[in-house]
Amino acid sequence: MFHILRQLDKNHKSSEKVRRDIRSYLPPCEDSCFASTGRSLVSLLIRRLGLTAEDTCLIPAYVPEGLIRPLRESGIQVQFYTVDDKLFANLDDLNRQIENDPSIRLLVLIHPFGFEQPVRPIKELLSERNIAILEDCAQSLFGTSIEGPPLGMGGDFSLFSLNKFLPVPDGAILQSNNPNMLITADDFVEGQTEQQASILAYEDHLHLNHELLQARTPDTAQGFLEKTGHAYERYYTFVNRDLRLFLPSLTTKKRLKQIDFNTFIAKRISNTRLLYAELKQTTFKFVYENWTENYIPMTVPVYVAPEHRDEIIAKLFSQNILLSTLIDKWNYIPPDREEIFQAEARFINSHLLLPINEFLSPSHMETIINALNKV
Numbered sequence: 435m436f437h438i439l440r441q442l443d444k445n446h447k448s449s450e451k452v453r454r455d456i457r458s459y460l461p462p463c464e465d466s467c468f469a470s471t472g473r474s475l476v477s478l479l480i481r482r483l484g485l486t487a488e489d490t491c492l493i494p495a496y497v498p499e500g501l502i503r504p505l506r507e508s509g510i511q512v513q514f515y516t517v518d519d520k521l522f523a524n525l526d527d528l529n530r531q532i533e534n535d536p537s538i539r540l541l542v543l544i545h546p547f548g549f550e551q552p553v554r555p556i557k558e559l560l561s562e563r564n565i566a567i568l569e570d571c572a573q574s575l576f577g578t579s580i581e582g583p584p585l586g587m588g589g590d591f592s593l594f595s596l597n598k599f600l601p602v603p604d605g606a607i608l609q610s611n612n613p614n615m616l617i618t619a620d621d622f623v624e625g626q627t628e629q630q631a632s633i634l635a636y637e638d639h640l641h642l643n644h645e646l647l648q649a650r651t652p653d654t655a656q657g658f659l660e661k662t663g664h665a666y667e668r669y670y671t672f673v674n675r676d677l678r679l680f681l682p683s684l685t686t687k688k689r690l691k692q693i694d695f696n697t698f699i700a701k702r703i704s705n706t707r708l709l710y711a712e713l714k715q716t717t718f719k720f721v722y723e724n725w726t727e728n729y730i731p732m733t734v735p736v737y738v739a740p741e742h743r744d745e746i747i748a749k750l751f752s753q754n755i756l757l758s759t760l761i762d763k764w765n766y767i768p769p770d771r772e773e774i775f776q777a778e779a780r781f782i783n784s785h786l787l788l789p790i791n792e793f794l795s796p797s798h799m800e801t802i803i804n805a806l807n808k809v
């Protein structure tokens with residue numbers, strides 16, 4: 435990742451190319467707000483919608499802390515809907531839940547890992563019910579719907595979080611598709627020392643990720659893995675604690691002008707294409723069996739037998755290949771209701787995330803895929 439940062443910093447003065455503004459890649463909308471974090475924008479949305487302790491927001495139980503925390507802190511009721519093995523909402527359950535609970539005012543739909551969750555059938559279910567949809571595109575930047583338009587146009591609002599995808603320390607955009615619900619804000623707080631320190635911590639995290647990628651032995655990799663985890667925690671401790679609106683950092687604004695988004699997208703597409711074409715192992719089962727080029731994955735999730743997951747991770751780590759999971763800060767299944775959230779529990783216990791990042795060259799991808807095929 436750092437490799438990219440250095441390239442960007444080196445190239446940027448001599449580069450003749452005019453880069454497109456990141457917002458030109460997002461869907462057209464009625465109104466938008468560009469801030470430092472997605473979670474502060476979720477808080478803003480609750481304020482703009484005027485929701486109170488009498489109102490309920492529905493979210494999945496496999497959900498990021500960055501979404502559930504601002505909802506809970508805003509004082510509204512938060513309930514979970516169930517999902518299937520693709521992490522898409524179960525329509526029948528959702529329908530029943532909506533019929534039984536007139537306090538529901540907001541529904542959050544995530545496009546997991548960049549794969550499209552169909553919004554239209556859910557919108558039809560909600561019609562005439564005064565329930566707004568927030569399409570969470572934090573993991574689906576640059577994606578377009580199978581129906582054509584960019585992801586983020588199907589609901590009333592959409593949320594994008596840039597550091598989930600791009601080598602930037604912060605930056606998130608909330609959009610409104612509803613002409614009667616504007617979300618522009620002018621109550622931004624001046625970034626003080628602590629906020630600036632959190633941005634530097636995220637920069638450390640990006641740099642350490644690069645060192646991790648370059649590590650030659652599993653021992654050195656382990657050292658970088660721990661350090662990058664600590665840097666990440668320093669950033670998140672601050673952004674979780676302070677949900678006020680800050681402007682995106684100057685570092686992010688500067689770097690966004692240097693990134694060639696078209697090349698970024700093309701590399702992720704070609705790496706994903708290689709993975710889908712060449713992964714022949716039955717040990718790994720794609721969570722999304724079909725991938726088409728309109729989806730730009732954040733990473734590609736697969737199911738493995740849960741009893742073999744740690745062994746597979748260790749085996750690949752010994753070959754300098756890092757397979758990750760997304761569990762920490764994502765498991766909100768109520769402990770006494772695990773039988774209701776079975777698909778969520780299965781995902782948590784048996785997924786692995788395969789890398790397709792833009793900084794992996796085709797030969798790097800071949801090495802990874804060959805190693806996976808030999809498991």
Ligand SMILES: Cc1ncc(COP(=O)(O)O)c(C=O)c1O
Nearest residue numbers: 471472473498500501572595606
């Ligand atoms: C799907 C999703 N939505 C929202 C958020 C919150 O965004 P941010 O980290 O910019 O606050 C996250 C962060 O992990 C996320 O993954």
